[in-house]
Amino acid sequence: MVTNLNMSDQDLLSLFKGGDTAAFKMIYERYWQLLYVSACKVLKDEEEAKDVVQEVFISLLNKGATLEINVSFSSYLYTAVRYKVFDYISRKKVRQDHLDTLDNYVSAGNLCTDHALLEKEINDEMEKEIQNLPEKMRIVFELSRKAELSHKEIADILNISDKTVKKQINNAIKLLKPKFINHYFLLF
Structure with missing residues (x-):
């Protein structure tokens, strides 16, 4: 005690x-x-x-x-x-991006059920693959792509070098790209 x-x-x-x-x-x-x-x-x-x-x-x-x-x-x-703060910012940004995307579809009158469903499935699959990245790589990738921070901002926040940030992002893209190269053509 x-x-x-x-x-x-x-x-x-x-x-x-x-x-x-x-x-x-x-x-x-x-x-x-x-x-x-x-x-x-x-x-x-x-x-x-x-x-x-x-x-x-x-x-x-x-x-x-x-x-x-x-x-x-x-x-x-x-x-x-x-x-936890970075994860919270990332999740908040993703939610806002999804809401913005939905708003854009509705306001543009382009709400095509098949296309929207396909895009949602691909986004869900992509999010799942991002979550499977090694933790530090995932955090760097999400801060770059979802929170839209620069390499320098990420490096400052995580106390790592710009070069490490760039390498982590490149490695994440190398891991993710082969899994989604075929989906790109389905959306366009």
Whole structure:
């Protein structure tokens, strides 16, 4: 049972992994506000930032004893929040793109059921293939293609080089392109 408020992160983590719920509560109280401020700076929306931070703590709670951390605990938490923020931005952008596409079809009067259904199936398949990319490659690809960030912006956000960003995107395209080359002609 946690009794020392000045306990180190490593000690708290060990107790938490051992099933001590008071240790989890102390971790939560120690980091929630800091992580929230970090998420809020990027998202510019308090409710979205709260949701992201809650997701990180729920994930932490679910991992429990199986949690493996190879960096400092605070670095682990900040990185988890950063990835959740990027994932949230990416999902939000995809949803908005789908709504915009639907709006364009309806307003242009081009709502052809067969064509729209085929496009939806291809988009769903493409999204599934994107989700199957290695995690870091997927994040870089989604930030580039869905969030429409430049290589430099992505490099700054992820603390990697522009060259790494470009290579990750090229590798993602090489993996995805062969799977969809035939679908391109079906749409046009």
